[in-house]
Amino acid sequence: MTPIAISCGEPAGIGPEIAARAWERLRGEIPLLWLGDPRHLPDAVPWQAVDDAAQAAPVSATALPVLARDFGPPAVPGAPDPAHAQGVIDAIRDGVDLVRSGACAALCTAPIHKAALIDGASFAHPGHTEYLAALAGTDEVVMMLACEALRVVPTTIHVPLAQVPARLTPDLLERTIRITRDALIRDFGVAAPRLAIAGLNPHAGEDGKMGGEEIAMITPLLDRLRGEGFDLAGPMSADTMFHAAARATYDAAICMYHDQALIPIKTIDFSGGVNVTLGLPFIRTSPDHGTAFGIAGKGLADPSSMIAAIRMAADMAQARGPR
Numbered sequence: 231m232t233p234i235a236i237s238c239g240e241p242a243g244i245g246p247e248i249a250a251r252a253w254e255r256l257r258g259e260i261p262l263l264w265l266g267d268p269r270h271l272p273d274a275v276p277w278q279a280v281d282d283a284a285q286a287a288p289v290s291a292t293a294l295p296v297l298a299r300d301f302g303p304p305a306v307p308g309a310p311d312p313a314h315a316q317g318v319i320d321a322i323r324d325g326v327d328l329v330r331s332g333a334c335a336a337l338c339t340a341p342i343h344k345a346a347l348i349d350g351a352s353f354a355h356p357g358h359t360e361y362l363a364a365l366a367g368t369d370e371v372v373m374m375l376a377c378e379a380l381r382v383v384p385t386t387i388h389v390p391l392a393q394v395p396a397r398l399t400p401d402l403l404e405r406t407i408r409i410t411r412d413a414l415i416r417d418f419g420v421a422a423p424r425l426a427i428a429g430l431n432p433h434a435g436e437d438g439k440m441g442g443e444e445i446a447m448i449t450p451l452l453d454r455l456r457g458e459g460f461d462l463a464g465p466m467s468a469d470t471m472f473h474a475a476a477r478a479t480y481d482a483a484i485c486m487y488h489d490q491a492l493i494p495i496k497t498i499d500f501s502g503g504v505n506v507t508l509g510l511p512f513i514r515t516s517p518d519h520g521t522a523f524g525i526a527g528k529g530l531a532d533p534s535s536m537i538a539a540i541r542m543a544a545d546m547a548q549a550r551g552p553r
Contacts, residue, residue: 238266239340241305243521244531251533283333307527315350336513336543377499427464
């Protein structure tokens with residue numbers, strides 16, 4: 231089986247720990263290949279250096295396969311070191327190269343610390359997603375958060391709430407819907423995706439009494455896409471979209487802004503949510519949490535989201551099939 235590549239993420243955070251614990255849980259199920267400095271792994275984890283991805287599968291049953299990199303200084307839990315920045319960036323880039331070449335099936339990225347990357351390597355991207363898009367040569371990417379019970383996509387992401395109405399253009403919403411629908415077919419095996427589209431305003435604007443975006447922009451766009459054969463519900467009142475009976479009626483929910491999407495999924499499955507980047511020419515997943523400096527190195531980190539991210543990456547690779 232082709233391994234899943236795991237980029238190390240911030241060495242001072244919980245990334246190395248949750249990767250090691252994920253390997254312990256999955257070693258008989260999914261072969262892994264960790265990219266990073268093995269000195270940053272927990273002391274007790276058995277690891278073995280490999281020269282290429284082809285060696286990972288036989289090694290993975292008894293040790294964590296590592297494509298070793300020398301990051302220079304040792305890592306101190308909870309204290310990010312800008313000297314590690316270039317190593318972190320290179321691990322992501324090398325992971326992308328392995329997946330695009332077919333040597334690995336997918337890339338699962340551990341959390342990064344953007345300030346350290348900026349200070350240590352003048353990192354020019356707002357985050358992981360934008361860097362991956364640049365490596366792929368595209369800006370047509372969408373962030374999905376997914377768990378077994380729910381998939382959500384925020385149309386605008388890290389935007390102040392006051393700026394959302396201006397950023398929420400028909401073109402952006404249409405691209406988000408199209409990329410999501412295509413990914414559900416290609417990567418999740420959903421033959422005829424059903425999408426629920428949230429309104430921007432309370433009660434989806436309540437016929438214009440609580441805001442006009444639904445009437446002026448969202449509804450006309452959805453009607454046009456329905457004419458192309460898209461199965462779209464909405465614009466819906468966001469406060470009635472996420473109970474169990476409602477969730478059973480769609481395959482993914484398209485939301486208008488960050489918290490509208492992330493509050494329901496983190497309420498439903500706080501530990502098991504997965505961040506998936508849609509629209510890339512390769513598969514990328516990530517745990518839906520940050521570096522957690524406060525508990526790094528203490529053996530307290532929950533690997534559930536990393537395990538879910540690895541499993542989802544493997545499932546997506548199987549859905550895409552051989553290239």
